[in-house]
Amino acid sequence: MKSRIVFFVCMWLVGLFARSQGICVDSLQRHQYIVRSTSYGIGSIRLLDTYLSPMGYAGSQLHMVRESTRMLRKGEGRISRQTLFHAYVAGAENGAGTASELAGMLDWNYAWHYNFSLADGKLRLLLGPMLQLHGGFIYNTRNSNNPAQAKLGVDLAASGMAVYRDKLKRLPFTMRYQLDVPLLGVMFSPQYQQSYYEIFSLGHYDGTIVLTSIHNRPVLRHWFTVDMEFRPFTLRLGYMADMQQSEVNDIKYHAYTHSFMIGVVKRLYRL
């Protein structure tokens, strides 16, 4: 663990030194250049799961996103890899304020993007496939034999990104808009009124794994970030709208989250 910390601190110092010497990123070995960020956010949530209640719940959530991107040797250096870990915990109330739900979700995403460079390299468009693993729970504090709903699934998504890099009066900044759309996947869902007692205590699993695509799981995740490079660190401000939805086994679900985030970006150069 210690050696990893020392390694990353060294890489960070090398990155700083490189920038202070005016070395252009592209002059380095691009595939050894890694961008890592961690952002935290707060925002709103609108929650519906008809297995638990036909009423919508609204509340707030705390958000965390960790991202790592790097260029790969593949495709003549035009392919980048992104890994994204995204999690939130939320609390919400029904409209009458008589019941509450707690939710916790996390997803791990792995994407390869093909990079198109435009406007003398200031603008990059990225497009590629993304693998998404997601899981979590919603817990209704008032229900009896249907108190919670588990969420678990894997998706193959299309991911697109536009990245614009420029300077605002000597301040380098990077703007990025990313859109991820799951196209095909499988997810766990109990049947319409199947109890978890039946599934887990009695082992009746039939019909609980469901094929999904945009017709029964129309999901969108937008992400907009601005990175401002104050030396010696880069500040990230962001907004994420994650519109999770599904309608399988006659159970309707949505979790619409809007989050404003703040974080730090680290640029590392692997020797």
Next chain:
Amino acid sequence: MKHSMQACTVGWLAVLFFLLNSCIEEETYDNTPQGNFEALWHIIDRQYCFFDYKHAEYGLDWDEVYTRYERYITPDMPVKGLFEVLGNMLAELRDGHVNLYANYDVARYWKWFEDYPANFSDSIQRNYLGTDYKIAGGLKYTILDDNLAYVYYGDFSSGISEGNLSDMLRELALCNGMILDVRSNGGGLLTNASKLASRFTNERMCTGYITHKRGTAHDDFASPEPLYIEPSNSIRWQKPVVLLTNRRSYSATNDFVNTMRQFPLVTVMGDRTGGGSGMPYSSELPCGWSVRFSACPTYGPDMEQLEFGIDPDVRVDMKTDDMARGLDTIIEEARLWLNNH
């Protein structure tokens, strides 16, 4: 190349347009008397699991219920009036698992025991248990004068561990038989019921079936799956058992009685059980009231309905004369039965 890029862009825009117009929402109802009435009627209509059975039993027609009760709904009716109308509408289901919960009251249907003799008195039970009875988890037990074990389980929500059961059975090992009393046990956790039942069988048995709704139609059910009881791999009771029941033996207790009645050494004695064979789910109304209803039905080993209770093998009621003398007629009959078998 240019054409393929354009086609790709148009395709993407079409997918995005579709996604941006694909909000998955549930039908919503206003928080008005009419809106709450509609919401409750539809929740039950889509999710309640005994419509067909109760239509056959006593002619329940949920559409007719809508017409009859909708007449009582007015825009300016008081909240308590609305609660009463909705509670009465739910009582048409004749189901102890159906309730409407407001902060100030719970609407319920309790005729399944209120219209019948109690057949249990805890003050008379004290004459048998005494004050030095033993407690193992949710179980109270003692040894009666004629060397019969008396075990009372009053609530399947009270936990029992395998250790509780093994130690209790070890304590009672020298008894000639057991009176297992689940009268006035209103149910609780099915897992506790199965844990206890597994001590009374030496073989794996199919005790019934369970199913659940697959969709909103009244008859849209999954294929029933068999329910099995596995014998415990620890100490098991090998002597005669008389299982005492009354009308308040309900829900998980009804399920327990259904399992136990299939074991060769078990005799069920007392009154018919209260029933309650649908696992209840919860939902809610726009005004915030919570509603509970039967959602997942279970059946007996021949796919027979258990919703309205299980008849005992030996029907016994408490006698007023016995009660006046501090005697529990059903326990006395059980003692007689065990001493003669």
